[in-house]
Structure formats: C-alpha cells, structure tokens
Amino acid sequence: MTADAARTGFLTWMEQERHAAANTVEAYGHALAGFLGFLTRHLGGEPDLAALAALRAADIRAWLAALANDKLVAASRAQHLSALRGFFRYLTRRHNVEIAAVRLVSTARTRPALPRALTIDQARDVTDHVGDVADDPAIQARDIAFFSLLYGSGLRIAEALGLDVRDAIALRTSLSLTVIGKGSKTRIVPVLPAVRAAIEDWLALHPDRQSDSPLFLGARGKRLDPAVAQKVLRTYRRLAGLPEHATPHALRHSFATHLLASGSDLRSIQDLLGHASLSTTQRYTAVDDTALLAVWRKTHPRG
Known part of the structure; x- marks a missing residue:
C-alpha cells in the first residue's frame, strides 16, 4: 500500500468513525499531503508503508526544518507534527506499522500569545x-x-x-x-x-x-x-x-x-x-x- 492511499484511509476514518470536524480533516489532509510530498523528494520516490516504517527521527526533523524555511511559524509546525502523530498511530492500529522515530521528535516550542497594546x-x-x-x-x-x-x-x-x-x-x-x-x-x-x-x-x-x-x-x-x-x-x-x-x-x-x-x-x-x-x-x-x-x-x- 502506498503512503498516500493510507493517508486517504486515515482521513476517511477520521471523518466517518471519529466524526472529526470538516476543518480538522482538511487541515490534517493538507499537513500530511505536504509531508508525503516532502518524503517523495527526500527519499527519491513515492513512499509506501515500508518506507514509513524505516523513517529516522532525522527525516522527520528535516521535514520540520523545511516547514520552518517556508516561514511556517512554530504553532503551525506543531499542528503539522500533531497531524503526523495521529496518522502514525492510525497506521499502528490499522496496519500494524510501528514508526518509532516520531517519538524521538519534540513538538516545536510555541510562545503564548501576548496581548496587543492599546494606543x-x-x-x-x-x-x-x-x-x-x-x-x-x-x-x-x-x-x-x-x-x-x-x-x-x-x-x-x-x-x-x-x-x-x-x-x-x-x-x-x-x-x-x-x-x-x-x-x-x-x-x-x-x-x-x-x-x-x-x-x-x-x-x-x-x-x-x-x-x-x-x-x-x-x-x-x-x-x-x-x-x-x-x-x-x-x-x-x-x-x-x-x-x-x-x-x-x-x-x-x-x-x-x-x-x-x-x-x-x-x-x-x-x-x-x-x-x-x-x-x-x-x-x-x-x-x-x-x-x-x-x-x-x-x-x-x-x-
């Protein structure tokens, strides 16, 4: 099974079984499409489930670094990583694919929003x-x-x-x-x-x-x-x-x-x-x- 086919199954599961909000499903789909697109370039070919299982923490960090280079703020990178964690948990439960590397990657640090000053x-x-x-x-x-x-x-x-x-x-x-x-x-x-x-x-x-x-x-x-x-x-x-x-x-x-x-x-x-x-x-x-x-x-x- 290709990783993209697994992504489609994951989004369907979120929508039909978890009853996730449409905005959440859309955001997760966008984040995971970006991740798989990065892997295709990073690994030199479209990844399958075996390629995902073989991922190293360095591969995931390289993806987060690419997001940062694209000017994605820390809060957005943390959301993307959260989507990836959810996808990998799904793969473990539904396809018995264990991707341990993601546990070695910490969530991007975000600073709490500060109030805007009045004039x-x-x-x-x-x-x-x-x-x-x-x-x-x-x-x-x-x-x-x-x-x-x-x-x-x-x-x-x-x-x-x-x-x-x-x-x-x-x-x-x-x-x-x-x-x-x-x-x-x-x-x-x-x-x-x-x-x-x-x-x-x-x-x-x-x-x-x-x-x-x-x-x-x-x-x-x-x-x-x-x-x-x-x-x-x-x-x-x-x-x-x-x-x-x-x-x-x-x-x-x-x-x-x-x-x-x-x-x-x-x-x-x-x-x-x-x-x-x-x-x-x-x-x-x-x-x-x-x-x-x-x-x-x-x-x-x-x-």
Whole structure:
C-alpha cells in the first residue's frame, strides 16, 4: 500500500468513525499531503508503508526544518507534527506499522500569545470614561479607579483586586503601593497623582471604609470578582468602539509598552511589572521598530 492511499484511509476514518470536524480533516489532509510530498523528494520516490516504517527521527526533523524555511511559524509546525502523530498511530492500529522515530521528535516550542497594546489615546479613553457603563456614581468611581490603577501602575488584575482599604489610605502619605504578585512576592509600585485622585474619589463613596475591607467591592459588598471587571471593560469597549483586544490585561501590557517606547529601560520596567526574568519583559514589552529606533537615537551618545 502506498503512503498516500493510507493517508486517504486515515482521513476517511477520521471523518466517518471519529466524526472529526470538516476543518480538522482538511487541515490534517493538507499537513500530511505536504509531508508525503516532502518524503517523495527526500527519499527519491513515492513512499509506501515500508518506507514509513524505516523513517529516522532525522527525516522527520528535516521535514520540520523545511516547514520552518517556508516561514511556517512554530504553532503551525506543531499542528503539522500533531497531524503526523495521529496518522502514525492510525497506521499502528490499522496496519500494524510501528514508526518509532516520531517519538524521538519534540513538538516545536510555541510562545503564548501576548496581548496587543492599546494606543495611548485608547488607554486614556478607558481610564477617563469607563465609568459611563454604570449609572451608580459609586460604581462609576470604582471602575475609573480600578482601570486607572491597571494602566497607571501596570498591575495584574488579581494584584489590584487584592488591595484593601488600608492600602488606599496609605496613599495619602505615600506615593507608592505594596502589592502581592505571583508566587506571593511583594513589590512596590509608584502611583501617579491622577491615579491617587481617582482612588480617593472612589474611597469617598466606598460603602465600607474599615481598613481591612477590600478596596474594590462588588454589588454584594464582597471583593470584586475578576469576571465582573472583565465584563465592565468588555461592555465599555463595545460602547466606545474600541478594539476587541481592549482587556484588563492589555492595560498592563500597554503600561509597559508605552514606558519602553518613551525611553524607559527594560530593567526598571521589569521591576515595575514584577517579572522574575528579564527575558519575559523583553517579550512582553514588544514595541514597533520605529519607536525603538527613536529611543536609540535619543539616548545613544553618538545618536
């Protein structure tokens, strides 16, 4: 049996017995056709099942390298390799063809997608007008204070929601907050005057100003739920015509991106964000080449 005939049988099995989605069957078929086409060129002839059984890990890696040379991103290469693994498992079950080489090939590493930054005007739009979602003046003040803090200090949503009233009161005599980040690590973040003013406006309307009360409250008087905060911004972005990537976490990303574009150094941004590794900050604060070039020209002695 030719490998291509086996591919056809595999796709039929996926469709009729596994009831796989049509898009999945099409994607697997495309990936496997590309693989078999590569093998035909690589081995000098159309492969059969015996040729597949004789494959080495180096042959599969050569295919992945060819995909990379064709500018296929890591996530797509990982999907292609997943299709190949499924095909080889089918061959083992249905045709007793064991292809051990694929177990020696690791999946292409993919980086998690990072949120896109908002423009400065879009971020200001959120912090200035997100209160328009609610009719209650107290909720309006709460939402403006909350989202101003995310963008103004680069906090994670959980870090902001973990604050208590005592933290807001301390801002009256301090210019910074102590927040608890990932791994229960604490860090000190500066708070801009505009953000302190927004927090003070909310504190004046806060229904429970005992020092150990949550700073940001939900409708039932308990600590604000992250899902509620996300819904508020989702509602506002639709009202204001903002892009779909306008999320609470995108405000933190925008904080870092706008600082870097304005000339701040990565080490300082790393400390502000609470990243354990500088490499995380380098990926997280990706900005366009034009902005980086402008910073380089402004700060380099020979610029």
